Amino acid sequence: xxxxxxxxxxxxxxxxxxxxxxxxxxxxxxxxxxxxxxxxxxxxxxxxxxxxxxxxxxxxxxxxxxxxxxxxxxxxxxxxxxxxxxxxxxxxxxxxxxxxxxxxxxxxxxxxxxxxxxxxxxxxxxxxxxxxxxxxxxxxxxxxxxxxxxxxxxxxxxxxxxxxxxxxxxxxxxxxxxxxxxxxxxxxxxxxxxxxxxxxxxxxxxxxxxxxxxxxxxxxxxxxxxxxxxxxxxxxxxxxxxxxxxxxxxxxxxxxxxxxxxxxxxxxxxxxxxxxxxxxxxxxxxxxxxxxxxxxxxxxxxxxxxxxxxxxxxxxxxxxxxxxxxxxxxxxx
Amino acid sequence: xxxxxxxxxxxxxxxxxxxxxxxxxxxxxxxxxxxxxxxxxxxxxxxxxxxxxxxxxxxxxxxxxxxxxxxxxxxxxxxxxxxxxxxxxxxxxxxxxxxxxxxxxxxxxxxxxxxxxxxxxxxxxxxxxxxxxxxxxxxxxxxxxxxxxxxxxxxxxxxxxxxxxxxxxxxxxxxxxxxxxxxxxxxxxxxxxxxxxxxxxxxxxxxxxxxxxxxxxxx
Numbered sequence: 001x002x003x004x005x006x007x008x009x010x011x012x013x014x015x016x017x018x019x020x021x022x023x024x025x026x027x028x029x030x031x032x033x034x035x036x037x038x039x040x041x042x043x044x045x046x047x048x049x050x051x052x053x054x055x056x057x058x059x060x061x062x063x064x065x066x067x068x069x070x071x072x073x074x075x076x077x078x079x080x081x082x083x084x085x086x087x088x089x090x091x092x093x094x095x096x097x098x099x100x101x102x103x104x105x106x107x108x109x110x111x112x113x114x115x116x117x118x119x120x121x122x123x124x125x126x127x128x129x130x131x132x133x134x135x136x137x138x139x140x141x142x143x144x145x146x147x148x149x150x151x152x153x154x155x156x157x158x159x160x161x162x163x164x165x166x167x168x169x170x171x172x173x174x175x176x177x178x179x180x181x182x183x184x185x186x187x188x189x190x191x192x193x194x195x196x197x198x199x200x201x202x203x204x205x206x207x208x209x210x211x212x213x214x215x216x217x218x219x220x221x222x223x224x225x226x227x228x229x230x231x232x233x234x235x236x237x238x239x240x241x242x243x244x245x246x247x248x249x250x251x252x253x254x255x256x257x258x259x260x261x262x263x264x265x266x267x268x269x270x271x272x273x274x275x276x277x278x279x280x281x282x283x284x285x286x287x288x289x290x291x292x293x294x295x296x297x298x299x300x301x302x303x304x305x306x307x308x309x310x311x312x313x314x315x316x317x318x319x320x321x322x323x324x325x326x327x328x329x330x331x332x333x
Numbered sequence: 334x335x336x337x338x339x340x341x342x343x344x345x346x347x348x349x350x351x352x353x354x355x356x357x358x359x360x361x362x363x364x365x366x367x368x369x370x371x372x373x374x375x376x377x378x379x380x381x382x383x384x385x386x387x388x389x390x391x392x393x394x395x396x397x398x399x400x401x402x403x404x405x406x407x408x409x410x411x412x413x414x415x416x417x418x419x420x421x422x423x424x425x426x427x428x429x430x431x432x433x434x435x436x437x438x439x440x441x442x443x444x445x446x447x448x449x450x451x452x453x454x455x456x457x458x459x460x461x462x463x464x465x466x467x468x469x470x471x472x473x474x475x476x477x478x479x480x481x482x483x484x485x486x487x488x489x490x491x492x493x494x495x496x497x498x499x500x501x502x503x504x505x506x507x508x509x510x511x512x513x514x515x516x517x518x519x520x521x522x523x524x525x526x527x528x529x530x531x532x533x534x535x536x537x538x539x540x541x542x543x544x545x546x547x548x549x550x551x552x
């Protein structure tokens with residue numbers, strides 16, 4: 001293992017100190033409570049937006065704290081969800097009297113810890129609502145199972161709902177907007193390698209040369225199946241088929257395309273993939289109207305990429321375009 | 334069977350609960366790599382490391398004075414695991430010990446029946462928190478048969494020690510039963526049939542924790 005770290009046990013803390021040092025105008029790290037909050041809190045009356053999850057998926061979620069997206073984030077250990085105390089602290093920090101929305105990725109640990117936090121917060125004078133993200137089509141959504149994971153749709157919901165909160169939408173409206181975005185988004189990921197958690201010091205699993213994992217998540221675990229290596233065109237075809245056959249957007253629909261890198265795949269390859277994906281989507285009569293290409297939801301140093309497609313409507317498009325100022329997504333104004 | 338269950342009426346004190354938890358910390362350390370490896374087949378290979386972090390916190394906390402009643406110790410353990418383990422394991426093992434604490438109430442000593450009730454409360458807590466059933470390939474596959482075995486042993490009039498031994502044995506059989514299961518909960522569920530052939534990491538740690546109970550709470 002060769003990583004730019006000090007003590008492997010301190011990676012998350014060291015990262016958060018560095019993030020805060022790099023963006024002092026946007027966010028700060030509360031090391032005591034282990035949460036990341038805006039440097040300049042939102043005006044009273046704005047609904048607070050909070051998300052959290054295991055670390056190792058950077059920039060999610062800490063890199064999306066700032067005006068137009070999250071008010072607070074709570075990072076757990078590597079690939080381990082935050083604990084209820086952190087979630088409670090982030091929620092209180094984000095509350096300015098109009099309630100707080102929790103954006104939760106559908107992972108058992110995250111759901112359970114946010115659930116315990118909500119039980120603790122029931123004693124406070126504070127309203128919470130929840131949007132559960134579950135856009136991963138690689139997982140069959142069979143009753144009695146954990147269900148689909150939350151992947152790329154998380155970023156889209158954080159951006160769109162964050163913008164709506166900034167313009168003054170109320171908690172119930174934000175909740176239904178978040179659920180609507182999640183319902184119209186689907187993702188599918190492909191892994192070209194495993195990844196190496198610092199404390200483990202070696203890859204989570206061995207992936208022989210010439211093979212790839214289809215249907216991966218964001219914690220370096222293996223995917224749904226292992227297949228021989230494919231070309232970019234073939235990978236694009238698998239992703240588009242998986243996502244579109246499940247989402248079934250209306251013919252001619254405007255869509256948002258997110259090509260998300262897993263951490264170790266060069267940007268050039270992500271654009272190779274985007275080119276193939278866009279061509280396939282146009283062949284099927286869909287219109288890519290908004291795009292985001294880069295490493296937004298990663299799995300440490302895993303190689304690979306995921307496709308997320310969101311079927312846009314006018315309101316979502318407008319909110320996507322609204323100004324945002326976070327370390328990792330910043331545009332407008 | 335005839336070996337004097339009536340005269341022997343051992344109970345579980347705060348000190349014994351603390352001994353149990355310290356033994357848990359020791360066996361988790363001892364099985365660290367094994368638990369991580371089991372988790373690597375279908376998870377992110379950190380089950381042992383996460384539990385070790387939590388129990389290390391518990392060890393520090395209990396070092397000096399465990400507390401005056403079992404509930405005090407159990408509550409400390411539960412809250413420490415929730416906050417220091419994180420993830421599903423923190424929530425589930427935290428709930429396990431917190432529910433045992435709640436069920437133990439103000440009792441200074443837990444007798445055989447009270448310990449049985451505490452274990453049942455813990456198992457109910459796990460099903461509520463994790464929405465799990467037997468067969469999902471989780472720690473509940475060790476816990477559920479253990480609680481049942483304890484309760485059967487108890488109604489047969491067997492001693493606290495014997496009942497705990499039955500529970501530990503049932504937990505180990507439950508752990509082994511997870512080898513052929515397909516995971517339906519947690520991160521492993523995303524791999525579907527690829528999880529068959531390996532024992533569940535959580536079921537394995539739960540069997541260790543219940544074996545530790547038999548070694549420390551009974552004698």
